[in-house]
Amino acid sequence: MTTVWTSEKVFEELLVPLVDEVEEEVEKEIAKESETPLVGEGSAFDSLAVVTFLVAVEEQLAAETGRDVRLVDERAMSSRASPFRTLGTLADHIVEML
Amino acid sequence: MESQPVTVITGARKGIGRFLANHYVEQGHTVIGCSRGDIDWSLENYEHVQLDVAEEDSVRELFRRIRSLGRLDHLINNAGIALLNHSMLTPGNSVSRILDTNVLGGFLFCREAARLMQRRRFGRIVNFTSAAVPLKLEGEAAYAASKAAVVSLTEVLARELGSLGITVNAIAPGLVSTDLIRGLSEEKLEQVLARHAIPRLATLEEVAGVIDFLIAPESGIVTGQAIYLGGP
Numbered sequence: 001m002t003t004v005w006t007s008e009k010v011f012e013e014l015l016v017p018l019v020d021e022v023e024e025e026v027e028k029e030i031a032k033e034s035e036t037p038l039v040g041e042g043s044a045f046d047s048l049a050v051v052t053f054l055v056a057v058e059e060q061l062a063a064e065t066g067r068d069v070r071l072v073d074e075r076a077m078s079s080r081a082s083p084f085r086t087l088g089t090l091a092d093h094i095v096e097m098l
Numbered sequence: 099m100e101s102q103p104v105t106v107i108t109g110a111r112k113g114i115g116r117f118l119a120n121h122y123v124e125q126g127h128t129v130i131g132c133s134r135g136d137i138d139w140s141l142e143n144y145e146h147v148q149l150d151v152a153e154e155d156s157v158r159e160l161f162r163r164i165r166s167l168g169r170l171d172h173l174i175n176n177a178g179i180a181l182l183n184h185s186m187l188t189p190g191n192s193v194s195r196i197l198d199t200n201v202l203g204g205f206l207f208c209r210e211a212a213r214l215m216q217r218r219r220f221g222r223i224v225n226f227t228s229a230a231v232p233l234k235l236e237g238e239a240a241y242a243a244s245k246a247a248v249v250s251l252t253e254v255l256a257r258e259l260g261s262l263g264i265t266v267n268a269i270a271p272g273l274v275s276t277d278l279i280r281g282l283s284e285e286k287l288e289q290v291l292a293r294h295a296i297p298r299l300a301t302l303e304e305v306a307g308v309i310d311f312l313i314a315p316e317s318g319i320v321t322g323q324a325i326y327l328g329g330p
Binding site: 047052055068 | 158160213216261262
């Protein structure tokens with residue numbers, strides 16, 4: 001049966017476990033909420049942590065769906081409302097890409 | 099038991115790339131080589147993939163296969179093409195072809211390699227630049243520009259990837275007797291050699307010696323450097 005990936009499922013099953021790993025790396029607590037900022041003001045992620053986090057998300061997506069998804073494409077980069085603002089917008093973006 | 103190191107070499111069909119494939123297989127590495135054309139030779143622990151280094155989908159497919167090996171230690175970005183022509187007589191698509199292979203291809207391999215290497219917080223990337231950059235060789239405007247871009251790429255990637263345990267360096271192999279310099283006349287070759295501190299062709303062993311140093315585990319603090327053989 002094909003798994004249906006909703007934003008909630010992506011957030012809980014994919015992003016939260018990887019945020020746990022980032023917490024260890026940056027030695028800071030990160031709120032596992034959809035409003036938690038990923039980039040910009042108030043983000044607990046340093047710039048390298050964002051990059052390694054997104055690569056880890058892509059790898060996990062490949063492992064779970066068998067699809068080689070790249071989250072950063074020209075459309076995402078040129079979008080006025082960046083899909084990488086918060087964990088929640090990232091989850092929505094992932095669902096769109098799947 | 100730890101698996102053997104995995105080394106990717108681009109442009110491995112002939113010349114320096116083929117020599118390095120043999121050299122690192124002999125040192126116990128698993129070597130994955132690639133080139134546009136097929137090979138008429140084989141080696142144990144060597145796998146060859148036919149692709150164009152500037153085709154993003156093919157490069158990603160190659161690295162998906164490498165991922166299944168569980169590790170990637172070294173990338174030797176040797177693939178490159180040269181063009182000897184006065185700028186006023188150089189077609190735009192020749193320039194595009196050079197930039198695609200030497201710059202875009204090099205970039206794609208660095209990017210995909212770094213994504214795998216960062217998982218183990220270890221990696222060594224060696225790019226290929228050229229004496230044409232410091233010598234500002236007439237007749238090689240597009241080629242020299244592409245190889246200058248390789249140096250910039252190397253320097254910036256060294257900074258981006260340093261904290262992930264990945265070093266990025268470049269080597270300019272000097273004049274080595276390969277197809278790449280076949281287009282040079284005897285006179286031009288002599289002129290170019292005369293502008294080097296050591297005015298002779300480099301040997302393949304000398305090129306490998308520098309790469310051995312750059313990829314050694316003990317060279318973890320050597321990054322962002324370009325080493326020019328022969329002292330141009």
